[in-house]
Amino acid sequence: MSSASQAKPPNAARRSARSLKAILDASMELVGEVGYNRLTIEAIAARAGVGKQTIYRWWPSKAAVLLDALTAVVDDDAYAAGIPDTGDLEADLKAVLRATVDEFTDATFEAPYRALAVASAADAELSAQFVERLQEPGLAVYDARLRAARRAGQVDPDLDLDLAVEMLLGPFQQRWLTRSGPLTYEFTDRLVEMCLRAFVPRSTP
Amino acid sequence: MSSASQAKPPNAARRSARSLKAILDASMELVGEVGYNRLTIEAIAARAGVGKQTIYRWWPSKAAVLLDALTAVVDDDAYAAGIPDTGDLEADLKAVLRATVDEFTDATFEAPYRALAVASAADAELSAQFVERLQEPGLAVYDARLRAARRAGQVDPDLDLDLAVEMLLGPFQQRWLTRSGPLTYEFTDRLVEMCLRAFVPRSTP
Numbered sequence: 001m002s003s004a005s006q007a008k009p010p011n012a013a014r015r016s017a018r019s020l021k022a023i024l025d026a027s028m029e030l031v032g033e034v035g036y037n038r039l040t041i042e043a044i045a046a047r048a049g050v051g052k053q054t055i056y057r058w059w060p061s062k063a064a065v066l067l068d069a070l071t072a073v074v075d076d077d078a079y080a081a082g083i084p085d086t087g088d089l090e091a092d093l094k095a096v097l098r099a100t101v102d103e104f105t106d107a108t109f110e111a112p113y114r115a116l117a118v119a120s121a122a123d124a125e126l127s128a129q130f131v132e133r134l135q136e137p138g139l140a141v142y143d144a145r146l147r148a149a150r151r152a153g154q155v156d157p158d159l160d161l162d163l164a165v166e167m168l169l170g171p172f173q174q175r176w177l178t179r180s181g182p183l184t185y186e187f188t189d190r191l192v193e194m195c196l197r198a199f200v201p202r203s204t205p
Numbered sequence: 206m207s208s209a210s211q212a213k214p215p216n217a218a219r220r221s222a223r224s225l226k227a228i229l230d231a232s233m234e235l236v237g238e239v240g241y242n243r244l245t246i247e248a249i250a251a252r253a254g255v256g257k258q259t260i261y262r263w264w265p266s267k268a269a270v271l272l273d274a275l276t277a278v279v280d281d282d283a284y285a286a287g288i289p290d291t292g293d294l295e296a297d298l299k300a301v302l303r304a305t306v307d308e309f310t311d312a313t314f315e316a317p318y319r320a321l322a323v324a325s326a327a328d329a330e331l332s333a334q335f336v337e338r339l340q341e342p343g344l345a346v347y348d349a350r351l352r353a354a355r356r357a358g359q360v361d362p363d364l365d366l367d368l369a370v371e372m373l374l375g376p377f378q379q380r381w382l383t384r385s386g387p388l389t390y391e392f393t394d395r396l397v398e399m400c401l402r403a404f405v406p407r408s409t410p
Contacts, residue, residue, distance in 0.1 A: 036327075037242060114326065118327045121319065121323045121326065121382050121383070122240060122241075127383060127384050131383055131384070131385050135385065160399070162386070163376070163392075163396065164399075166376040166386075166396075169379070170375035170378070170379040171372055171376070173375070174374070174375040174378045175375070177326050178322075178325065178326070178335070178336055179336070180340065181367070190365060191368065191372075194365070194368060194369075194403045195372075197403040198403035202402075
């Protein structure tokens with residue numbers, strides 16, 4: 001294959017990849033600094049060292065840039081592998097929620113995630129994308145782990161998996177969003193213990 | 206007592222009460238129409254038919270107006286009486302959460318509450334007031350009802366009441382805020398049933 005048959009010569013592809021990463025990184029930094037409402041494509045372009053037309057060529061809006069930026073971070077860090085299955089459901093759920101505590105107490109992740117969560121809560125269209133791109137992949141790994149536990153007889157055969165995942169994550173997300181209490185391992189450990197009391201097979205009467 | 210000994214003559218007091226109500230109502234309507242960011246004291250004053258100095262005399266900010274407006278609605282409608290105690294914890298919790306479904310699917314309440322929740326999520330100082338003024342009174346009625354159930358031996362004597370309340374409300378609040386699923390009686394009924402499986406006294410081994 002000659003380079004002439006390719007869509008882009010290798011140097012341009014490398015430059016594109018560098019620009020892409022610079023833009024995603026810049027959007028995450030800036031939204032943490034100025035908030036979603038004051039975030040602009042112009043500022044992202046300036047921080048990333050690219051022209052704003054480069055951004056508009058790839059994304060229709062700042063929300064789209066941020067969604068890609070957060071999705072990339074989340075995919076890399078947590079979701080790709082799923083929740084490990086050691087056979088001990090309680091230990092596995094505690095471990096993943098402790099990792100979530102680490103993530104949500106790390107300002108480099110927390111600030112852009114909060115900005116997008118806030119913007120989504122105010123905007124139904126953005127909310128649908130936020131849920132589909134960022135929340136549902138997170139829920140899916142819990143669903144898969146609980147499904148395995150159900151096959152192993154460790155949770156009730158009639159367990160409503162959607163509701164179970166909401167019970168594991170809702171109290172955490174709500175405490176985080178409203179800052180109504182500390183996000184600690186102790187909190188998530190107790191939450192897992194309480195949820196498992198609801199999830200375990202009912203003893204036959 | 207002569208009217209001269211009072212701080213305000215009766216007519217002025219009546220006018221104040223009328224203005225107060227008009228301002229609170231106007232703030233609720235407007236925030237639902239334009240969102241929190243574009244809400245202004247000027248617009249509230251115009252809608253209420255008062256001068257903006259009247260508002261500034263009573264409140265330091267639009268957030269303070271809205272907090273009073275929502276607190277008044279919430280107090281009147283639900284919190285003053287607490288959760289009824291019929292002796293049937295499951296029925297009582299289902300009833301109060303069904304009433305919460307009604308409230309959060311009513312746009313006249315939902316829109317201003319969402320606006321303030323969103324603004325609070327983005328602003329730690331406002332969040333503290335939002336939690337103290339609006340959320341904690343809501344949590345307190347659940348806490349009181351669960352405490353009565355604990356005295357009656359209907360829930361585990363070691364039940365962590367704070368966590369229990371977060372389990373009852375977090376999944377609801379999260380589903381509402383992200384619009385990730387429908388707010389139905391079926392959802393809240395199942396949530397109560399699941400939570401009670403976690404709350405009931407542990408059978409002795």
